[in-house]
Amino acid sequence: MAGEVLIVAEQIHGVIAKVTLELLGEGRKLADKLGSPLSCFILGHNMDSQIQRVIEAGADKIYIADHPELAEYKTLPYRRVILDELDTWKTPPHTLLMGSTTTGRDLAPRIAAYFQTGLTADTIELDIGPYEHKAGTDKSKIGYFPECLYANRPSFGESLKARILGPWKDPQMATIRPGVFQLPAKVEKDQASVEIKKIAVNLKEEDFRVKIAKILREESTKVDISEADVIVAGGFGLGSQEGFKLLEELASCFNNAVVGASRKAVDVGWISYPYQVGQTGKTVRPKLYIACGISGALQHRVGMQKSDCIIAINKDPDAPIFSFATHGIVGDIYQVIPEMIKQVKALNRQTVSV
């Protein structure tokens, strides 16, 4: 029988991250296809309150490591605990998944290199299916594999999708982009039917080579830009904090609309972190995304490219955002946005009058 489908949970301040729940939802489907249990590793300190959430997201087995040194993610202690545990397993997990977050991308390659197994980065689709390796220079790889992890990811500037697989060795590993899988519906299961196991924590001196001096993280407050229908996002091109006032005025013309921002605008302090869109911010999928003075760097793009319609305003005709926006306006924000506010307001009056 195939090994377990294992999700390594991420947590921030003791709360399981959304991406972990998304992975549990998707992992459930893979586990059902394989007829294997869906497992979750939780590392942290005082995490017991989170067990119920993981059960509700579909896990059959929970492995929990509790230690003050695990309260915040650190490469070496996390690596140690996970590898120590997996080394005791007779059958390795069939599949091992993490989010392609700053944590997953830091830790998953360590696990993959340790087991000398494959790891697909930044996956957007997962499945289990057969593969036949017919010919090739390496004869030892030839064979029929009925149950491979299919990890599909964009490649070459996102115009191609590639299916990557590695059935020769378990665990078959992938990191998954946050926000691409739906949160699972709540699974009704009582805690007694779920196997909960404690993982031993035996850290060594060499695991303390990195010390955390300070964490600069703003709590995400009530703002949830991922629920908005219209997002008016501003970037470094706004030039100042004042620019966001203009964007707010445009946003206020629409229902369920908010402002959003690029990381650079957040970094310089014009707007706070909960408004950030992108790889290290939120993944959003509004009906309309208006990008103002945003260059369209990959880390921003991955957080908003699934928007139904993207209107980009940038004064540089070669800005990368014009390679994937729906409409590109080449112009100065401070001319275009006031004009847009004016015309949208006029439209509004028209709509009312008819």
Place this chain on the structure above:
Amino acid sequence: MSSNFNNKDLNIYVLIKQVPDTRSKAGVNADGTIDRAKAGKMLNPFDAFAMEAALNAKAMGGPNSRITAVTMGPPPAVDILYQALGHGIDNTCILSDRKLAASDTLATAYALSMTLKYLFKRDGNPDLVFCGLQTTDGDTAQVGPEICERLDLTQVTYVEDFKIENNIVHARKVIEGGAMEVEAQLPALLTVANSYKKLKFKTLRGAKFVQEVKRSEKLQKEFLEVVDLAQVGADDAQCGLAGSPTIVSMTWKIGTVGGNCKMHQGKSALELVSEVLSAESNLVKEFLKV
């Protein structure tokens, strides 16, 4: 503790890769795929940040600190090593071998680790190894951490800023929802985020030096080391296709949003906005606040 510990000479490495140049239209097929043979080549843009980090680290070390740039790739990839020399990198090394073709990240990390081990053995233990955050062609951000696992270097990824004091790297790194400041022991491998400082321009002296090296075989021997798998003692079975646990089983085109962006330019703001709003009038009206 000696007081001039701060000025310890640092033995620094930076890993750089040549990637297809996607900025130019050459070699980019109509469907967006890249024809690697036709495409121009460039230094992986993320590795320019790693190079700047290595140069700044060198300035924090003693007077005999040195940087070696290392790449794995086909012989023409020496272009980026010349580029490195022009920016003031002291030495360079390229691992080139036909058996490296079709390496995935595990096999790449293995081959680069073996190359680094070979250099460490000859030139002394490392203090710092810098990597770019990710490549624009592989786009995995995995090679750096996989090398850490093999060489047991202290790992700090997503570094945005750092300084070195008393054998400790004080680094600021990107994390979900913010940043983290860490103190890491040497020897360490740092992957450098693109929010780090931009690579400074080549100096005139650097550019002149590159010209000299290009003309002189003797200088090439001294500053551009070419090695193959046998020389670095790598096991062929762990390299290239044979050593890669993953394969690409199929590829297909995807329609990204927009993809063919409708451009509006060269008109007054009034015209530009009205063009876009009338093209999307249904959408706009749907969400208009009344």
